[in-house]
Amino acid sequence: MRPMSSRFLIDAHVHLNNYHESTRKPTVENVRELIAKMDDIGVDHAIVITSYKVDMDRPSAEEVIEALAENPRTTVVEGLRWRGEQRTDMFSLEERIRDGLVKGIKLYPGYDHYPINDPSLEAVFRVAAKHDVPVMIHTGDTYAKTAKVRMAHPLLVDDVAVDYPDVRFVMCHLGNPWFQDAAEVLYKNDNVYADISGLTLGEFTYDFERYVAMRLKDMITYMGDPGKQLMYGTDWPLVHMKPYVKLLQELDFTDEQLENVAWRTAAKVFAIDESKLATARPRG
Ligand SMILES: [Zn+2]
Secondary structure, three states, rough: OOOOOOOOOEEEEEEOOOOOOHHOOOOOHHHHHHHHHHHHHHOOOEEEEEEOOOOOOOOOOHHHHOOOOOOOOEEEEOOOOOOOOOOOOHHHHHHHOOOOOOOOOOOOOOOOOOOOHHHHHHHHHHHHHOOOEOOOOOOOOOOOOOHHHHHHHOOHHHHHHHOOOOOEEEEEEHOOOOOOHHHHHHOOOOOEEEEEEOOEEEEEEEEEHHHHHHHHHHHHHOOHHHHOOEOOOOEEEEOOOHHHHHHHHHHOHHHHHHHHHHHHHHHHOOOOHHHHHHOOOOOO
């Protein structure tokens, strides 16, 4: 059972990719591991995000949807492939959204070598607005050396937040290490949210956890009300779940802010029914 005092806990950022050849497993096995981890930590619901690439280690949205079918404790967000040979077909993506199989879109500027304010993305934002689904955006440091980090700068999210006021945007990873810029974009725009995922790899070292907690506290001081826009998320399996719950506890939120960051804001952004959370409760 989790040591948290919030009513629920939603992890707004997990993956079913394989990250190392040595631990490569089929998607159904990664699903089993995810659910086991959620039970262990006391996570009620997880937002599962697919990749900007489809290969041996990165299952397609279709494969992930099938592996998670009938699983009430997960929500699928589809990662867009917007450059290169195998691009996402917007028509079939829209179909999956219309059918309720996909509840959000994830963009990978930087990894996929485009900035988020690229005019070609208008087609994506129109679909998001039409079907009222959020657009998640990778911001800040990238896991791949081949990515261009300038294109993933959080300040660029302000451009699209202003141009598409009907779209809810989620800045993933708080623009790490440009936390101050991310805080300004959040403070200024009511249609921008952020998850706190992926701020380390695996476990935190003591010093780095102090560093991250300090940066988060600075952001929160600047933003005023973090409960409104910040969401808990890990980036599992790149990040372990346990140290992240500990980080959440160390941020000195008021009870009300904790409820919002732990689950209420994510439930709102991804349209997850509260009664569904209650009935799908893991047993601890
Ligand atoms: Zn991620």
